[in-house]
Amino acid sequence: MSFVTEPEIALVGKPIMEIDGVMKFLEDHGYQWPELEKKLDSMVSLGDDDGEWLVEMGGRMCYQSWPKQGETKKGRSHDAHIQHLIEVAHGACIEHANFNFAIWNISRSLSHELVRHRLASYSQLSQRYVDSSSVSFVVPPAIQELANIDPDAYRMWIEHCEKSRQVYEELTTKLSNMYDDIESNLERRKKARQAARSVLPNATETKIFVTMNARAVRHFIELRANPSADVEIRSLAVKMYKIIQNKAPLFVHGMTISKLDDGTEWVESSHRRV
Ligand SMILES: Cc1cc2nc3c(=O)[nH]c(=O)nc-3n(C[C@H](O)[C@H](O)[C@H](O)COP(=O)(O)OP(=O)(O)OC[C@H]3O[C@@H](n4cnc5c(N)ncnc54)[C@H](O)[C@@H]3O)c2cc1C
Helix, strand or coil: CCEECCCCCEEEEECCCHHHHHHHHHHHHEECCCHHHHHHHHHCHHHHHHHHHHHHHHHHHCCCCCEEECCCCCCHHHHHHHHHHHHHCCHHHHHHEEEEEEEEEEEEHHHHHCCCCCCEEEEECCCCCCCCCCEEEECCCCHHHHHHHHHHHHHHHHHHHHHHHHHHHHHHHHHHHHHCCCCCHHHHHHHHHHHHHCCCCCEEEEEEEEEEEEEHHHHHHHHHHHCCCCCCHHHHHHHHHHHHHHHHHHHHEEEEEEECCCCEEEEEEEECCC
């Protein structure tokens, strides 16, 4: 049996701008996009920036604010364009950039809170199909503190997890025997696990694949990287913020990281609910 203490998150997918399609649209309309063209001349692809350029295209589509051939530059620069969309809460435009995350070492309590965010797509480890006999448990920070302050209470927590895992294993065996008339191994195990999992605690580790657009990411960070949120999901939301800050910083415009008295981090936003 193993215990984990920190949520893990990795960005595994992000948008790609199809330059041929963008150029076809511009040419068909006699438009130019000087800043994009300059950038493309200097690099093979936009790399990490594609999502931000796609969002600018969405924004410019609203007002057809590309200069015509021969005209001079029109409107804001790329950075200022996206910052402006956020400042005036034209949030629908930043929905055009989607990000895929793999998230693991999180408890079932956290995943239950996470999936309340409806404007995202989720694929979570199935406790019906996947055996939980050697599952890990996520130790909440307060329980970690108990290890030094009140070792007996800490041990009680650990033993409870171990006991629930053992009961799960025993029940899985007994339920499988009860269903021995079911020919398919897969079906028999699924029926056994779906009942036996009821004894596993909220601390049981899970893994989830999440897709969120930039607007949903901002909303999630605002609500969950907040001091009022549970510490585990706050830690995850702060990590998500750092990833987006690194890979697509314009989407977290107006957001800054701060420290609380206990040394943990949170994210403050000067443009809420864009
Ligand atoms: C500190 C904290 C404590 C919480 N405590 C509890 C609790 O005790 N019990 C509990 O049940 N939940 C609790 N929650 C969860 C909370 O109620 C929300 O379910 C969760 O934060 C998702 O927020 P959301 O609905 O704004 O986000 P999303 O579901 O991602 O939606 C984003 C936005 O889209 C719009 N939207 C989405 N769906 C609809 C709709 N059907 N109709 C109209 N507009 C829509 C809204 O503007 C919404 O803000 C808590 C959340 C936090 C941050």
